[in-house]
Amino acid sequence: MSVPQGGPLPGPAEPGSEPPGGKRRPHGMLKLYYGLPDPAGEARGGLPPGGDPGGPTDINGAHFDPEVFLTKLRKECSLAQLMDCETDMVKQIRALDSDMQTLVYENYNKFISATDTIRKMKNDFKKMEDEMDCLAANMAVITEFSARISSTLQDQHEQITKLSGVHTLLRKLQFLFELPARLTKCVELEAYGQAVRYYSKARSILHQYQHMPSFQGIQDDCQKIMANLAQKLREKFRDGGSGAKDLAECVELLLQLDEPAEELCDEFLSHARCRLEAELEALEAELGQPGGAPITDVLEFIDRGCNIFVSNMCLVIASYQELFVSREGVQGITRMAQDKLVAFVNSLMETYFSLVERRIQLEKGVGDNSLLVRALDRFHRRLQALAKLLPASNVAAEGTEIVVRAAKERIRQYLLALQSFYQDCLTDVRQSLAAPRLAGKESPNLAELLGTISASVLNQIKSVLTYVHLFTAKDITFSNKPYFKGEFCSQGVREGLIVGFIKSICQTARQFCETTGDKGGSTPPALLLLLSRLCLDYETSTISYILTLTDEQFLVQDHSPITPVTSLCAEAREAAQRLLNHYVKVQGLIISQMLRKSVETRDWVNTIEPRNVRAVMKRVVEDTTSIDVQVGLLYEEGVRKAQSSDSSKRTFSVYSSSRQQSRYAPSYTPSAPLDTNLLSNIQKLFSERIDIFSPVEFNKVSVLTGIIKISLKTFLECVRLRTFGRYGLQQIQVDCYYLQLYLWRFVCDENLVHFLLDEIVGSTAHRCLDPVPMEQSVIEVICERG
16 A cells, blocks of 8 residues: 655554554564565455455555455445445554554664765765866876887887896806805805805706806816815714704705705714713613612603603704704605604614613512602603604504503502412411410400401502502593503403402412311411401402492493402302311311320220210310300301200210110120111111211301211211220210210200210220110219219
């Protein structure tokens, strides 16, 4: 729709003039006017009923015809529809007026600024037109003067050009004839660079016209002078006191004089090698005599090597690269020079690396290794700087390998130190166990010894982990290498050090179990018991604690296979079981040895009537009681079967008159031996089989049961090898009753003691020539008196 022209600006739209669809969008009609899409346009200015989009009746179209529109409205719309159309059109006109007013208000300052800009542009363009007119006039004058000059000098131009060429040629000839004198003067003044520039400028011309006698003479003179100059430059190049700038100038001038670049490289590196090898010899002297102590500590040694040798090597590399590799105009020798430099550096660094490794190998102390780690860190840092100067060398990789080998060797040393410390602890325990026995004092408390050795070993492991952790500290440059983030933590510290030490403890335990001899070798039984408890504690808690501590300190980023905790715990439990079994065997053999000697050294046929309990039986009870106390310090009580209310008197039933009559009275009849053997064998068939050397459980009752089984079984076997008289049988009765009075309380099942003692007495009766048993009341009196 067109906007009415002239007159005052329309006033603001009345309230309620907004389209029924909601809030009116600003500039909606203007968007329609400029052909921009407006989603709300249909709500403000839609087609009349039956309107044709884009046709003459489309009020928003480009081909709108008012007459056709009105005619169509009058024909098709009722009066009410015409009124509604009028009302709607009035609202749209008001909305458009409001949009125009808002647009003007919002852009008023822009309109004013645009007006001022147009006015100013008119003034500026007027001045510019005047200046352009002036410039056009000046150009016309210049063109006219240029034409006059060209016409005036046209005839003499060719002659001037010819004379200028002749003058240039004469100057060149004059320079050539004066060149020998100029070169001589420059050499006298030591202006070697200027002399080389003069000669380089004239060399091609002299070579081109050398067939002419005059030029040939000039060329010969110049070559002699330049040969002398090259000799002086070589002497200056060989001078070790020349600075870097002087050396660079010498090399550049010699190369410009076509001196062989390869010879210059070799000569430079030869002089550098002499100086660096002297420094290596001085460094080797600090290692001291073979087998002796080094003169300086490892940090001072590394510092001296880095500050002197490595620093000078870096200077040599930088100077060499500046002279032969990085200079412009000599790209042809770059590859050759680079290869020579790499070979030179690798050969000398190999010697230096061997010295460093020899010095590191002299570090045998297993305490705090912070000094060694700091030395390796400085060594690695300086090599990184050298590697940046010469990336083609293998210095960085070789240096990292040295650090890795040093770390591996350190782990090996710490493992040996832990093993040695553990052996020292065992030696201290041996001495603690042996000293009171030799002095006649009471044995030390095993629980205290166990706590001491456990705490000492654990503290030593923590200290070693602290020392080793220095290799992975954040401020150490080589700690970010893949080896120290992965393999060092998993395979080195965890597997090589901690797991290796735990396995060595178990291996040591197994070695104690492999000793031979009637009394279990030279290992004190108390030590076996203590170590079994130590291994059991490792299985229950210590191994998990140590490995958790290791994994927390060394965050493993390696996926290599590692030993599971369960495997180590199983190995420790197996070692504890073998130690405890061996302890039972050793203690059982000690008691068995006493019983065996007591049986073998006595004449049981001609012995006197028993009046008391033999001393060896009292000793057996005393030793068993001592073992009970000893085991109780380290192991829990354990579970016993329900005990009889009068266990000690159960022996009476074993040796009662009814039982004994059934066993011994028939022996006086001819068929008695057969009946007695038959009854004994039938009884064994229904008795529970006793496994003498079965594995024991980790408690006091099981341990004592195993020892007593071995002892009584030995007693039984010794009895079966002897022949007894009447009083021998009665003495065995007294001894067995005495043992029954005391041993039943140590075992898990008192019936086991009853059965074995019954077997001993029964076997004695079978081997007796006159099997007349002693009265039970007499046995009781003797045992009570004993």
